[in-house]
Amino acid sequence: MKIDLPRADGSLVPYTLGEPGAHPPPAVPATSRVAYAAAHVVVDPLADPERLDWETTLAFRRHLWSYGLGVAEAMDTAQRGMGLDWPTTRELIERSGAEARACGGRIVCGAGTDQLPPGPAPLDRIVAAYEEQLGVIEAAGGTPVIMASRQLAASATGPDDYAAVYGRLLGQVARPAVLHWLGPMFDPALEGYWGSADLDDAARSVLAIIADHAGAVDGIKVSLLDAGREIALRRALPAGVRLYTGDDFNYPELIRGDDQGHSDALLGVFDPIAPAAAAALGALDAGDLAAYERIFAPTVPLARHIFAVPTYYYKTGVVFVAWLAGHQAHFSMVGGLESARSVPHLVRLFELADQAGLLPDPELAVARMRAWLTVQGVAS
Template sequence: MKLELPRADGTLVPYTMGEPRVFAASAAPFASRVAYAAAHVVADPFGGTLDWDATLAFRRHLWAHGLGVAEAMDTAQRGMGLDWAVTRELIARSGREARAAGGRIVCGAGTDQLPPGPAPLDAIAAAYEEQLAVVEDAGAVPVLMASRQLAASARTPGDYAAVYGRLLPQLRRPAVLHWLGPMFDPALEGYWGSADLDAAAAALLDLIGAHASKVDGVKISLLDAGREIDLRRRLPGGVRLYTGDDFNYPELIRGDASGHSDALLGVFDPIAPAAAAALRALDAGDAAGYEDAFAPTLPLARHLFETPTFYYKTGVVFLAWLAGHQRHFRMVGGLESARSVPHLARLFELADAAGLFPDPELAAGRMRAWLTVQGIEQGIGRGGAA
């Protein structure tokens, strides 16, 4: 199939689609790594909030490839359109689906039921407690999400230690801590009590050291491979480092002589079949197979998460639509408009180059229709089917 794709300079470039890659699906868990895909949500195009059938079907797709689901995280538009009332229902429904499928699930617990801005630390802790109860009742491992309200209210690392120190001893099972950098959410600048990342890392390590038995791991999303590796080497034994680095995940998951990162990644949503193939190759000791599965996805990931990084969710949903996982390209809060036409056209090209469209004809047809709506006609002889 041939199309004409727009570039940022206003030109149209002919593009011929390639063949899809075939990735065998297996729901069996991975042996060498723990891996979660932070899953997007599918909006209801008829005016409700979510299309529940499509949203839950996508989670079943992730479990079918052996990946765990990281539910109600920032990929699901927490803080960018999805409110707590709907999030609460999402956690409950996904928990039931996980039990039925035998799938691994973690869920984000935060403080987004509070008004924006500063709040008393007791109120922030109580908000976390309310959400933690919902997550634990759903049978999921909690992810203590970085809190905008706590970032706005805390003045010292001791304030963070007080809030988390109240929460962690109450948990029924160890939780995942969450360090989301300001490139993903500018409101989280200075999290852990300092804008100096070395000081922030020291405060986080002190907290983990004081509550190691209640910490399954920590998700780091700073897009800094060296800093992640350094922190990984300093964690107490038994505490995992879940990479959230969507720029450098192949090398971080592969690891080195001192250890490796596990994964909790938004990019695993659109590349789930390739990610699963890479991890199965790793389980088998097949280094070449690992690289072969992951390498074509890396240019896609780096484009998907380019600045402003927090709009990556738009590309995730665009790719899900093109791949046939949902019927439309609409998002909660109208976020489908957050990326430019040339950005999404390049995303289409990179996903095709990685072989991620299981039905290229469907993807091409949807891409042509979308381009037409954007005012970019695909005429006969100028991008029609080959």
């Protein structure tokens, strides 16, 4: 399949697609690593007021489970804090929890404080907001991910406030929870989380919280895009507490690990690269490191492009790939976020998704790309 793709100078360059990757769903899930894909949501483009297309949203979760991956529900990839409100999030958690039970899929769900208005709030109100969301997740059968809170970041006066809030939450969870350290490149409102803008001080603060409540902590998801810092934190964790990498730049080396340990995975990039991720993890299970590296290698340029600055617009690229790959019928997003990336950015994304073997039906992908370029005023 061929298509003419535009360049920034207005010229059109012929592009020939490669062969799709041969990554069928595995017979059994990988076992050497725990891996979750943070899943996007699909909006109903004809609804007014806006609502989700529930069947397509849930079908995508079934796709992830079919590849042996767990689903990280209601996380940043699902546009928490960027269009998805709490009532819709609550329904998403409930519906996904029911789907997980029906098919035996693993699921973790984000608990936040986004039912509160923006800005500072009393710590008791922040705790109560978290508690409400934790109750919904536990009732749905999910493992909670205690997400970083914008309201807590705006209200805390130092590490002691974080210790107090997280101590109250971890003292009452029904099952061990996952903590969540999201760097400001993903959300500028979280600058200085854990009580300090100095990342070494912040690490000491969160490690102290984990040490005080290790029995209630399954692990911590770290999204700082800094492999060295993640490895240092991983090595400092108490025995039995996992480090879930959220590093969408350096995931192959962090998941592979070293002679002192490895990271598990809770990644937004596993949404668009699920078939390749499952195949790579299967190769790791089999001890075939060469295959592991070979499968993951072409996904890294794609990931780095999707998560390019401004990183928080990565959701646009995730949904664009899902549309090109045939998982949904349109490229529309909650809150109109499909407009957040430029034409040149998405053209390059098309090329990289193809080169990673992630467009299973090249004819469909080309037809959709041509239609989209026409809407953008580009003849292809």
